[in-house]
Amino acid sequence: MNNRNAGTPMDHGSDHFDPRTDIHGKIQDTIGRALQAHYQALVLEPIPNRLIDLLAELEAGALSNE
Amino acid sequence: MSNPAARPETASPSVSGSFKTGILAEIPHLRAFAASLCGSLTLADDLVQETLLKAWAHAGSFMAGTNLRAWLFTILRNSYYTHHRRYGREVADTDGLHAGQVAVQANQEFHMDLLDFRRALLALPLEQREALVMVGAMGLSHEEAAIICDVAAGTIKSRVSRGRVRLAALLGLASFDLTETGVTAPRRSSPLPAR
Structure with missing residues (x-):
């Protein structure tokens, strides 16, 4: 069901990893x-x-002389 | 004009020994910058030769104690732009910049060889290329680069940003990232947040 801690791709924790900014750096x-x-x-x-x-x-x- | 390093003031007619020593020390940098502009070391040497002759002829307009590098780079850059205009198109070409298979010390994610990088660099618009080389390679401040190019520091900043994004695209470093920042969709607003 709605298991919040299932680790789905939408499940961003507090130290949320943003691949775009990371790769950008x-x-x-x-x-x-x-x-x-x-x-x-x-x-x-x-x-x-x-x-x-x-x-x-x-x-x-x-x-x-030039 | 707005270039303090090149302001013709307090002419000292004789060419001092320290002036010569200073120029000698800048030759490797003048060549590297020239080769980055034109893509050929042979052509770069022609440009440096012209720069040395002009610098010597106008030694009196250089103010001792000001930035000799900026003064010389301004002369070299102006010489290049004169040729560039005369020929009507760029002669940028990696023929003179043999890099073999020298790998750039990148990081774990990306491997790159120098020749590939140079091809991409030379494919950039001239203004972006020179800004990237001055700021990213030589470590000049935006302000110093701005004096050499006779533009505002903010202009250098945006050229560096756009140049980086374009290089990343040319090198295939960031395909998904760049579609979102407007590189593959031309004429959208600024591709990168100003830094």
Whole structure:
């Protein structure tokens, strides 16, 4: 009959688990980690010589005019 | 304009050593940001090169003690947008961002590899992508990102939110959740509560 404690899907207790908000938080977390992994991998790429050389040339004044 | 970091004031005509050191330290970040915009490290290096030349030429307009990163990122972003406009369409492409099968440390529920993630990221509208990278990857505040993009902080906030929802949809992370938040039904009101 109407057994309140039968644990049906409608039976939410006080610490009611909302799968939507819970998953939502996990998705945000996952996206955050992925963004950082993406960015960190790029930051760790070796800097090509042409950029280092360019800075050196700029410093030497060889390219001081725009 | 509304960009304090780029305000041309108190020109110091000589380029100081600390300016150069500061720029050198920012190069990896400039490349990472540029590659996130254009999807190619080669193209990113062209953009960084252009940024370095412009930064050097306009060194006098940088105010010592202000945010060098924001100043450089503004230059780089403007350069990218100029090219973007010139070509009329995005060159975003993952060809230059070889990620192999590097797995992203996600959590127990979701597994993802970096290349899949980058494809999805590059499929986002540019404004959402840059906001997500600045806030979500670089850890800039909404205010800092807003200065770089010359928009209000609230605009950055909503771009980040919309970008996240769109990424989740592209990555198949949340199909049932997103139908309720308006992503699969276009042009409904804001997909996520503002945070």
